Amino acid sequence: MRLDVVSIFPEYLAALDLSLIGKARRDGLLELTVTDLRNYATDRHRTVDDTPYGGGAGMVMKPEPWALALQDVLDRGAADGHTGGAEEPTSPAVNQRPVLIVPSPAGQVFTQEVARELSEREHLVFACGRYEGIDERVIEWARESFEVRPMSLGDYVLNGGEVAVLAMVEAIGRLVPGVIGNPESLVEESHSDGLLEYPVYTKPASWRDREIPEVLLSGHHGRIARWRRDEQLRRTARRRPDLIEDLDPALLDKQDRDV
């Protein structure tokens, strides 16, 4: 998978050199490039923002630097055979257009399901807005060459898209085969089956007069699995009843209904 991030604060993305994502980049599983938008400014002051038409507080990101930066990202991707536009017909995966993900409080909510969908795409491009946002004509222009996905992490406002991109790249990147050493650990985590994860414990069995649930010491795998599923349902009903409402009933077995 190829990932491109365009930002006026490229150093914000340095965290993507660390840990599992950093190792996946070094192992060639993820190809990630961070591009400084200011390199595409068209004046000697490297200006990337200006006052909003119609008035109002704050500044808006100018369209031309964005179009030049995103076109360069497209050209580099096509040159490396990562995106559609190849002359000869290739596999559908390669022919998919790159996805332009624009972090925005006005975007679709980013979920584990969206992360999984995006982890199967060939080329993801993240546009980090700042100020009051990016001139809307950039989004319209980009639709000619990208699948454009405005994306929100939740109902709160950041100062820019970089923090959201860090979260999304981690959530997406860890789902790419080979990035997580043991794929089993992806199976029983929160949201993988529509429910929150069960509580976990490790040694010592008794800690500051607090014991662990006895069933976990029983060695009875069936009872342990049942306890864990019950805890998932209880925790989800308590903390995220909205997830229970959305749950596909087919995912609930008879015993689930008795919890």
Ligand SMILES: Nc1nc2cc(Br)ccc2s1
């Ligand atoms: N929740 C979010 N807030 C923001 C603010 C800006 Br400015 C750019 C992107 C995002 S995503």
